[in-house]
Structure formats: structure tokens, C-alpha cells
Amino acid sequence: MIDFKELSAYADAFTCSENERLKQMEQKAAAIYIPIMQPSSMAFLQQLIRWTGARRILELGTAIGYSSIRMALAAGSDASIITVERDQAMIEEARQNIETLNLQHVIHIVCGDATEELQEVVAAAPFDLILIDAAKAQYERMFHRYTQLLREEGIIVTDNVFFHGLVCDVDGVKKRQLNRLVKKVDAYNHFLAQQSDFDTVFLTVGDGMAVSTMKAHGAHREER
Template sequence: MLGFTERKRTLVDFKELSAYAAAFTSSENELLRQMEQKAADIYIPIMQPSAMAFLQQIIRWTGARKILELGTAIGYSSIRMALAAGKEAKIITVERDQAMIEEAANNIKMLNLQSVIHIVEGDATEDLQEVQDSAPYDLILIDAAKAQYEHLFQKCTDVLAEKGIIVTDNVFFHGLVCNIEGVKKKQLNRLVKKVDEYNHFLAEQKDFDTIFLTVGDGMAVSTKKEYTACGGNC
């Protein structure tokens, strides 16, 4: 057994470990690899490959077929979710940026996934009829405006299936949630605090069990609690 000194020496930087894990994941096709490279080059906010691979596993494990995504960007996550869920799946993805919508639609078309993925133009914080019409959802991915995470989660509970799952990306926000006082820029500090408050909010939800995972930039997986005839207090 390693002693304290030896254990301390074996500690590895989180980013280094994440990069090591990401090296074992691979995208399904060349277009996805190009999307990953473009996102890295000009900082388009897409899910990190290791987090995306885990999300695909959740979809395979649960057999999720009706999926809602809040935050399309260039269509990377919706495409990879579609590949995991299969041709019979239905993915509704919400985006308000017109340039992003056009690029996502083109990427989706290039992989012939138009029958699986439907982009809804609009603000995810608002009541969108197309989102309501396709409810309930087996899985919901929250990957939109971080300052609105709590509001988005509350809206998601209304359209989630009985045994549905809500996945939230970026809940560690580049590790800044562990050192909020060290973030000196006021606007960034407020945003980090919002993410930290959201994490505490998730942990306090009586109707959900949430686990926080150190994959990608941090992922929270929230599942509805199953209540028995005695109200879950047996």
C-alpha cells in the first residue's frame, strides 16, 4: 500500500488526466473529427470527446429514443447522440444563433440525419411549441447558457419522461468552481458562482438523484427518484 508521500507524488493534474482519457475515445467519422478540430481552433463550445462518449454510453444503456438538447451549436452533440440512439430516434435540439443553426443543419445533412435530428430555432429559456409537442423526453441534455442552468432544469422537469434523465454539461467550468475567489474578473466570477449555485441546487432536489462526474468539463447526471406507495420513505 502506498504511503502518504508516495500517494502525493502520484497525483496527476486533472487536465492531464482528462487528456489521457480522451486519447482513448474516437469519433465515428471524418466530419466529426473536422468539427472537433474547428471547435478547438476557433473556440466553438462543443462537448469534450470524453464527456460525449460517456453520454453516448448512457443513451445505449438506457435505450433513450426521444431526446431534447438545449444548445445545438454546430450540431456536434446532436449528431453523436443520433449515432448512439439509432435511426428510429427523434432528437429535438434548440438553438437561437442563426449562423450556428445554418452550420448545424449543413453538418446534419452531410450525414443524412435530417430524419432523426430536428433543429428548433428559439431561446431555450422560453416555452417553445415544437419542444412541447414532442414531449416527454427520455433524455435531456442541458448545454446552453450557463447562467440560466437552474431555470432550464426546472423547465426540463415538465417535459421529462417518468424514468427520464437530465444531463448537464460544464458543471465544473474549467475547474473554476473549486476556486471562485481566485476568479478576479467580475463577469466571469458571477458566471462561475452561478454554476456553483446550480450544482448545489441539483444536490438539493428532492425528486432527483444527481451524480457529478469528472469527465470532460464536468457532467451532472440527474435521474428521477422512484417513489413507493409509502412516498419513498420506506
């Protein structure tokens, strides 16, 4: 049986960063465990942006700006990316990375808690695509909050939905705090699958990714 982590590493080996700054960010993240998207997940997200032509994008969880930068490179110079982060140190580092690549006209950082209503985010809606990549325990809460800011037939992408494969063996996770978190992620996955207003597919890319597409209003009416 092939190990899931080994397969992910194999896929990651075929992806490449667009520039030296991104390579440096990847190296730093690996060295001091900064949470950024895995290369294969990021590559798929970039392709999704190109396929759908998404231009108005919301990211929940900026970290050092890695994902927002790569989304901006895929979306183009006429895109508008709003990214939300509450850690001030992360914000400062992300801003430096974004300015180094001259993408400050595309990416706007909002300082705040992604689980709360943020007026700057509301004012920028509706969004073509929303990336949920912040606190895993709050995934469902964030989905509820930001669904209303998504355009019809827009897409919500959630990263880390397999949580290192632990969702396949929740009872086998013995550490109490970790077990609670894994249960939350597993419950979120079941929640996504039950949303009648969305079509969701779960992908075995990176650490697991869910792509949820809002159905057109006509489709809603037909189901009822």
C-alpha cells in the same frame, strides 16, 4: 498532483469519432473555439444512451450539431432528437452537418431561446433524456422549465458543471464577470444536489458532468 486538465486530455486521447465529418467538426471547433462537448464527455453520453435505450432526446444548445449527431448515432435511426439553438449562423452550419450525414430524419432543430417556452419542444415531450449544454448562467432556469417535459425515471444530463475546475476555488476567480458566472454554476450544482425528486451524480469526466435521474412516483411517496 496530477492536473485535472491533463487527466481529461489523457481520457480524450482514448476516444475516437465515428466518421471523417465529425473529425472535421472537432478540428474546426478547436481552431476557432466553438463550444462542443469534450470527447470523453461525449463518449460517456453515448454510452448512457445505449445503456438506457433513450430514444426521445432533447438537447438545449445545438452549436454546430456535434452533440446531436453523436447522440443520434448512439440512439439509432428510430430515435427522435429535438435540439434548440437561437444563433442563426450556428443553425445553418448544424443543418448542413446533419444533412451531410443524412440524419435529418432523426434530428430536428428548433430555432429559439431555450429559457423560454417553445411549442415545438412541448409538443415532442415527454423525453427520455435531456441534455443541458447552453448558457451556464441559465442552467437552473432551464432545469426548472424542462423537468415537466421529462418522463418518469428520465435523465437530465448537464455538461460543464466543473467549469474548468473554477468551482473549486470560486473566491480565487478575480475577474468580476467570470466570478459571477462561476458562482452561478456552483450554485446550480448545490441546487441539483438538493432536488428530492432526482438522484444526481457528479462525474469528473470532460469538464464535469451531472447526471440527474428522476425518481419513480412510488419513491417520492416513500420519502414523504
